[in-house]
Amino acid sequence: MALAYAILTLLVEHPHSGYDITKKFDGSVGFFWKATHQQIYRELAKLEAQSWVCSEVVPQEGRPDKRLYALTDLGKQQLLAWLAKPTEPMMIKEELLIKLSIGYLASTEQMVHELERHRQIHLEKLALYRQLEQTHFQDLSAVSMPLRYSYLTLRRGIHYETDYIAWCEEAIELLNQWGDGYSAPACEL
Amino acid sequence: MALAYAILTLLVEHPHSGYDITKKFDGSVGFFWKATHQQIYRELAKLEAQSWVCSEVVPQEGRPDKRLYALTDLGKQQLLAWLAKPTEPMMIKEELLIKLSIGYLASTEQMVHELERHRQIHLEKLALYRQLEQTHFQDLSAVSMPLRYSYLTLRRGIHYETDYIAWCEEAIELLNQWGDGYSAPACEL
DNA sequence: GGTGCCATGTAACGAGTTACATGATTGG
DNA sequence: CCAATCATGTAACTCGTTACATGGCACC
Numbered sequence: 262m263a264l265a266y267a268i269l270t271l272l273v274e275h276p277h278s279g280y281d282i283t284k285k286f287d288g289s290v291g292f293f294w295k296a297t298h299q300q301i302y303r304e305l306a307k308l309e310a311q312s313w314v315c316s317e318v319v320p321q322e323g324r325p326d327k328r329l330y331a332l333t334d335l336g337k338q339q340l341l342a343w344l345a346k347p348t349e350p351m352m353i354k355e356e357l358l359i360k361l362s363i364g365y366l367a368s369t370e371q372m373v374h375e376l377e378r379h380r381q382i383h384l385e386k387l388a389l390y391r392q393l394e395q396t397h398f399q400d401l402s403a404v405s406m407p408l409r410y411s412y413l414t415l416r417r418g419i420h421y422e423t424d425y426i427a428w429c430e431e432a433i434e435l436l437n438q439w440g441d442g443y444s445a446p447a448c449e450l
Numbered sequence: 451m452a453l454a455y456a457i458l459t460l461l462v463e464h465p466h467s468g469y470d471i472t473k474k475f476d477g478s479v480g481f482f483w484k485a486t487h488q489q490i491y492r493e494l495a496k497l498e499a500q501s502w503v504c505s506e507v508v509p510q511e512g513r514p515d516k517r518l519y520a521l522t523d524l525g526k527q528q529l530l531a532w533l534a535k536p537t538e539p540m541m542i543k544e545e546l547l548i549k550l551s552i553g554y555l556a557s558t559e560q561m562v563h564e565l566e567r568h569r570q571i572h573l574e575k576l577a578l579y580r581q582l583e584q585t586h587f588q589d590l591s592a593v594s595m596p597l598r599y600s601y602l603t604l605r606r607g608i609h610y611e612t613d614y615i616a617w618c619e620e621a622i623e624l625l626n627q628w629g630d631g632y633s634a635p636a637c638e639l
Numbered sequence: 640g641g642t643g644c645c646a647t648g649t650a651a652c653g654a655g656t657t658a659c660a661t662g663a664t665t666g667g
Numbered sequence: 668c669c670a671a672t673c674a675t676g677t678a679a680c681t682c683g684t685t686a687c688a689t690g691g692c693a694c695c
Contacts, residue, residue, distance in 0.1 A: 262668075262681095263543070263545045263548065264682080264683090265547045266548060268547075270548055270551060270552050273552055273555070278645095278647090279573075279646075279647070280644075280646050280647075281644065283646095288464055290551075291541075292542065292543050292547075293543065293544040293547035293548065293649095294542075294544070294547075294548060295543070295683095296683080297542045297683075297684070297685085298646090298647080298648090299648085299649090299683085299684080299685090300682075300683060300684085301602060302647070302648065303682090304682095314595075321645090321646095323645095323691080323692060323693090324644090324645050324646075324691075324692070325645060325646040325647070325691075326646080326647095327645085327646060327647085328646090328647080340552070340555075341555060341556070343549075343558065343562065344549055344552065344553075344555060344560075346563060347567060348545045348546045348564065349545070350546070350568060350571055350572070351542075351543050351544050351545055351546075352484045353481065353482050353483075353540075353610070354452070354482065354483055354484070354540050355482040355483070355540050355606070356452045356538070356540055357537045357539070358481075358482035358483075358541075358603045358606060359452060359455060359456045359459055359482065359483060360532075360533055360537060361461060361599055361602050361603055362479075362599055362600055362603050363459050363462055363529070363533065363565075363596075363599065364533075364599045364602070365595045365596050365598075365599050366462070366529075366530060366532070366533060366535050367534065371533075371534065375536060375537065378536060379539060382539055383539070385468075397489075406554045406628070407552075407554050409554075409624075409628060410550055410551055410552070410553045410554050411551055412624075413550055413553070413621045413624065413625075414547045414550055414551050416617060416620060416621065417544070417547060417617050417621075420613050420614075420616065420617040420620075421542070421613065423572045423611065423613075424609050424613035427609065428605060428606050428609040431605060431609075432602045432605065432606075432610050435598075435601075435602065436602075439595070439598060451653095451654095451673090453655090467672075467673095467674075467675090468675070468676095469673065469674050469675075472674095484655095485655080486655075486656070486657090487674090487675080488652075488655085488656080488657090488676085488677090489655060489656085491675070491676065492654095493654095510673090512663075512664060512665090512673095513663070513664065513672085513673050513674075514662075514663070514673060514674040514675070515674080515675095516673085516674060516675085517674090517675080563677095623644075
């Protein structure tokens with residue numbers, strides 16, 4: 262269900278084509294939800310069948326026609342009703358942690374290397390988010406209400422990446438300590 | 451695929467029944483991966499068809515017979531091969547953030563209330579994790595290698611919950627600031 | 640002339656969810 | 668007597684992923 266509402270959310274501002282929505286799921290929205298274009302087209306068809314959105318084909322010159330989807334009154338009602346309901350915290354699905362839990366079957370170096378790699382990836386994401394913060398939210402008092410709410414989600418991203426990096430570093434340090442003790446057990450006194 | 455490997459991971463130590471595995475996915479493993487018993491039974495059947503695990507029915511008195519699944523050599527090979535491959539960071543799917551991004555359509559109170567609720571849930575999880583840390587990992591030097599790796603995943607949980615709570619508090623404070631400015635716009639000079 | 644963007648879709652599959660079903664034993 | 672635990676499964680469904688398919692335009 263959540264994907265449907267994520268799409269409706271985007272349509273609140275103005276109509277979008279399936280293509281537009283796909284782009285947003287690749288970019289800004291993509292921080293907290295991912296979807297492929299196939300999922301989006303399928304979901305849009307379903308939403309239109311339920312009359313939560315309606316669509317209109319817009320002819321274009323020099324490029325393919327596009328079908329613009331807009332929120333209906335029913336769709337907006339449903340969105341607001343959903344907004345008022347409590348949300349369950351979403352579960353984490355971290356493949357890296359499954360691996361780490363049997364990391365003792367591999368070498369310390371292998372695990373440390375993988376953690377370094379993840380640290381790097383999260384550093385890059387963090388840099389991106391920090392840049393967005395700098396360019397769009399320097400002076401919050403000048404920012405519109407809708408954008409301020411987006412800022413809260415950006416802050417979540419910044420928190421998440423910062424914390425993930427800190428954990429990577431902690432884990433790497435612990436692994437290095439333990440690894441030393443193991444590869445030279447004679448030194449353990 | 452990840453579910454299959456998560457199951458194999460559990461079988462490294464000793465054989466488990468489908469029921470046992472389900473319990474673990476409800477408990478400790480459940481922090482970073484969730485699965486229902488249906489998923490697990492289905493996956494076990496598939497793993498057995500591929501000869502990554504083998505099973506044996508163990509008759510019991512006073513309770514239903516159980517089928518114990520054990521890792522085969524092939525299964526262990528596959529698990530190690532998987533362990534050596536790099537993992538992609540998993541995406542976040544946070545329904546709360548979808549809601550928050552259109553939070554301006556609801557009242558500040560509603561959003562603050564929901565954030566408070568989530569803060570509470572994460573506080574409780576954190577308390578649980580901290581207790582596990584206290585009871586099992588007080589003295590790390592006395593802990594076996596396999597358990598030390600589990601400790602790293604527990605640390606991830608502690609990091610995650612701590613950070614989530616911090617973000618909730620930050621967001622609540624910001625919302626309260628903005629809400630004040632809006633409900634009394636005359637004060638805005 | 641090839642790559643990449645715009646724009647939409649079908650088909651097949653794999654993963655995850657929800658509901659239903661069975662049946663004995665233990666404990667309040 | 669009712670509920671919970673142990674133990675396994677089927678069926679139907681939705682959600683998510685991957686591959687394949689089309690076709691014009693712009694840019695280098």
